[in-house]
Amino acid sequence: MSTLVPVRGKEKYDVFLSFRGEDTRASFTSHLSSSLSNDGIVVFKDDIDLPRGNNISIELQRGIENSTISIIIFSKDYAGSRWCLNELSKIMEVHKVQGRVVLPVFYDVDPSEVRNQTSSFGVSFQDLIQRSSPTHDQVLRWRTDLREAGSIAGFVVLNSRNESDDIKNIVKHVCQVLDKKDLFIAEYPVGVNPRVQDLIKMSRNHPPNSVLLLGIWGMGGIGKTVIAKAIYNEIGRNFESRSFLLNIREDWEQGRGSDLQEQLLSQICKTKMKIHCTESGKSILKKRLHQKRALVVLDDVDTVDQLNALSGGGKWFCPGSRIIITTRDEHLLRFLNVDVNNVYRMKNMGESESIELFSWHAFRQPSPREGFVELSRNIVAYSRGLPLALEILGCYLLDRGVTEWESVLDKLKKIPNDQIQKKLKISFDGLKDDTEREIFLDISCFFIGMDRNDVTQILNASGFFAGIGISVLVERSLITVDEKNKLGMHDLLRDMGREIIREKSPKDFGKRSRLWFHEDVIDVLSKHMGTKSVEGLALNLSQHNKVSFLMKAFKKMKKLRLLCLVNVELHGNCKYISSNLKWFCWHKFPLEHIPDNFFPNNLVSIELKYSNLRLWRDPQLLENLKILNLSHSPYLVSTPDFSKLPNLEKLMLKDCPNLSVIHHTIGNLDKVHLLNLKDCTGLQSLPRSIYKLKSLKTLILSGCMMIEKLEEDIEQMDSLSTLIADNTAITQMPISLVRSKSIGFISICGYQGFARDVIPSLIWSRMSPTNNPLSSIFSDKLNCSIPSPSSIYESPKKPPSLLLECAYENGAVENRGAEKISGSLYAQSCRDMAETPNTSKILDTESSMLANHHSQVGISRPDKCLRHLLIHIGNNDQVTSALSECILQGLKDSGDDCALPGDKYPYWQCFKGEGASVKFKVPLVNSSSELKGMTLCCEYYSLRDLSNVEEFDSFISMFIKNYTKRTTLHYRQDTVASFEEAKWKEIMSNLDSDDQVEIIVVFRNGFTMKRTAVYLKYYESFAELKEDPPSSSRRHTDDESHDFKLPEPKRQKID
DSSP states (O other): OOOOOOOOOSOSEEEEEEEOHHHHTTTHHHHHHHHHHHTTOOEEEOOTTSOOSSSOOHHHHHHHHTEEEEEEEEOTTGGGOHHHHHHHHHHHHHHHHHOOEEEEEEESSOHHHHHHTOHHHHHHHHHHHHHHOOOHHHHHHHHHHHHHHHTSOOEEESSOSOHHHHHHHHHHHHHHHHTOOSSOOOSSOTTHHHHHHHHHHHHHTSOTTSOEEEEEEOOTTSSHHHHHHHHHHHHGGGSSEEEEEOOHHHHHHTTOHHHHHHHHHHHHHOOOOOOOSHHHHHHHHHHHGGGSOEEEEEEEEOOHHHHHHHHGGGTTSOTTOEEEEEESOHHHHHHTTOOGGGEEEOOOOOHHHHHHHHHHHHHSSSSOOTTOHHHHHHHHHHHTTOHHHHHHHHHHHTTOOHHHHHHHHHHHTTSOOHHHHHHHHHHHHTOOOHHHHHHHHHIIIIITTSBHHHHHHHHHHTTOOHHHHHHHHHHTTSOEEOTTSBEEOOHHHHHHHHHHHHHHSSSOGGGSSEEOOHHHHHHHHHTTOOOTTOOEEEEEOOGGGOEEEEGGGGTTOTTOOEEEEESEEEESOGGGSOTTOOEEEEETOOOSBOOTTOSOTTOSEEEOTTOOOOBOOSOOOOTTOOEEEOTTOTTOOBOOOGGGOTTOOEEEOTTOTTOOBOOGGGGGOTTOOEEEOTTOTTOOOOOGGGGGOTTOOEEEOTTOTTOOOOOGGGGGOTTOOEEEEOSSSOOSOOGGGGGOSSOOEEEETTEEEEHHHHHHHHHHHTSOTTSOOOOOOSOTTOTTSOOOSSOOSOOOSSOOOOOEEEEOTTSOEEEEOTHHHHHHHTOOOOOOOOOOSBSOEEEEEEOTTOGGGGGGTTSOOOTTOOEEEEEEESBOOHHHHHHHHHHHHHHHHOOSTTOSOOOBTTTEEEEEEETTEEEEEOOOOOTTOOOOEEEEEEEEEOSSOOTTOOTTTTEEEEEEEETTTTEEEEEEHHHHHTOOHHHHHHHHHTOOTTOEEEEEEEEOTTOEEEEEEEEEEOOSOTTSOOSOOOOOSSOOOGGGSOOOOOOOOOOOOOO
């Protein structure tokens, strides 16, 4: 292709087409011209409307001079036209003088024929010379122009089977040379390209022949539309057709839904059709859109109706199409079943990008001018990486002085910019429910940085249904929830919410629904200006700016629900506090005792952090209280009587160094799930009643340096999943903790981590090497095991199941609750092992030949202690029987590692593993062979006498982990003993060629797994395979297999 890059000036045309009309006008040239025009390229075509003659007209010369690119379509008779050759000369002149791009297309001719004027192309040229008798100089010029033009890289369309593809490639190249973009992206597209490349990578991970729905999700003003335009321009020409529907939400609100359908139909199908209503439009689009592989961008979608009317949920489009949806509402993407991996979550700009974008708008250069650097950083900090704010404020501050900049910054602290406010408020106005709006306003004023669960409790008490409400706000990009479950909100969204409140009563502070700005709050409390309109009030002062008010200042605030005070003193009768109060937060609470009837009865949450509180005698009955936080109270010596707080769910007493007594009534709190006593250094013991807390999930004792032990009663805490007791005087973990079915995370005695990893080390640390250590329950390869340092004789009666964590090979981690597997690990043995045609079969065998091989295991043991367990999954058929006999014969003949047979290709394939698991990659035998069943051979032993151990009592359960599919199947003993057909077919259907799989078997305490082998069966009889077996995807070598012979079938003599 031409390497010249055009310098775009005031050219009137994008492309000049030079061609021999008799050769290509009605075919190739016509199609090329139409395709160029359809892509928005302005074409000057040497058309029949122009006068003809030997010399090209003034109009043609101007057309060539005013075109950025000249496309010369060399056909067989092109050189037979004096007109065409004069056009060529003019094109080459402009090419040399002005640097314009020349793009030759060799249509049914070879470039060498043009350069050298040979073959039919040369014949036409000679005929022209003989007919028109040009001058010698003209001929020389034509030959030079043909030689030079024929040497320029271009497109060769020679014996083409599909000219439409050639035309698409030409158009694509022209667009690249022109840098022709369909949509204006941004005046200063800072940071656009890396985000576009991320989206392109995301789309490449999808099968090319299926419809991909790609979501771009984020808050208003974050640049979703800009990125959508950029990717539309970047990849649009790879599709047969494309359409960008801009501002759908706005058009839909104005009743222009059918207009959008018309636009989509016109751009995708090149069809002009009047659509009278959206319902009829659905039928039309459904019939037409599947005809072409298309790129469609649906910008600013905010309702399901819009998606259904414009895309049919993505079902109307041709395979290979790509549908990009920009939205502020993540729930819409979930409604369309957009895969979570196909949702691009827009992030705020980083500091360097923010400064660059702001500087382009404020200074028309990529960095701040001298004297404005610090001011610019303050503006950027205020904007928090939101492109909308950076652009608006940058334009607003352009050419203004330092004093004006400082004034703008001061104003922004109280009143947001109206343009930014208007854009961001769209998301708020789009909320369908008044409770959702109230939740947003409450969070923007009071709850940023607080725990989501706590806020949900408080807002539920106000009748706001915060569980679903907060989820909706997250989906709408109005709030965030971080990895610590804390609520967050962009500063500009926060200011938008607060401005909504301020606008309703800009001058009379006391009539606002929420008060948060300290000057306004002080004014209201000091002048007793509060009214029944006030629902929430927060006053956060520094230690040096403490102020005092009278309780009477709250008298008229009858609807007050939320009250947060920091470094504030209140005097007078507490009766003036609204009985409607749900959240009472008073940091630096100044009193040593809680006065009688101090708290309103409807309180849900009390926070008295950093208080002077010493005692809380005879608390009043607070039946609605769920959260009590007295943390960082240095003088607190005892807790209140919890019998008056019957519904408490969360008790925070962190960093109360003088706390020495926890009231024994704590055991009556049957709903509490969190107890935090961290750094209560004066606490010497816990009341015995604390172990009665059946609902407690998290117990934090870290830093309680005087607590020396935890009682064995801890096993009564049925829900305890997290125990953090590091930096205490505890030296031994209670052994009963092993029996806990719920414990998942432990930090105690210098050990920290998941219980499955920590408990064995803790138990091992409290036993001497001469004592009986714990037995291994699982192989080290099983992540949900309780591994132990060695094999053992005795163990606790019932080891815990703990937390199941499936760690996949790609690094993904999946956690599963203990409840799902704990019951199965200790199931009763199934005694009834009746065989049926479709069942699994368990065989328990002993080897009497192992006494001479004990040195391989490394310990001495009595004879007959090495056993083998065979588990057949699938039909009991001819191949299974033959395999069983081979295995049993091998075990009988030898006790070493070569005893187990290997592959008998293609009937079965063998994989072996050390210990309790075997890993393998499912082989591909051939396209017609399916996995029919499998046989598992487990070799195990015990240090104890097994003579009295009944068959199958050693085996507990089996796990089949498919790392490729990210699935884990678990079957306990009774299920494995008699698989129903549906069960074993479930296993087979979960195993496909090339899947990475691990099978783990779990044995009871006192048994140690030595080796595990799996045989994958592909045929059920030897008569199935009549031809030579095809090659397998698995490589076979002599040392992989044990030589054996299939047993001969027994023959009966027939008389």
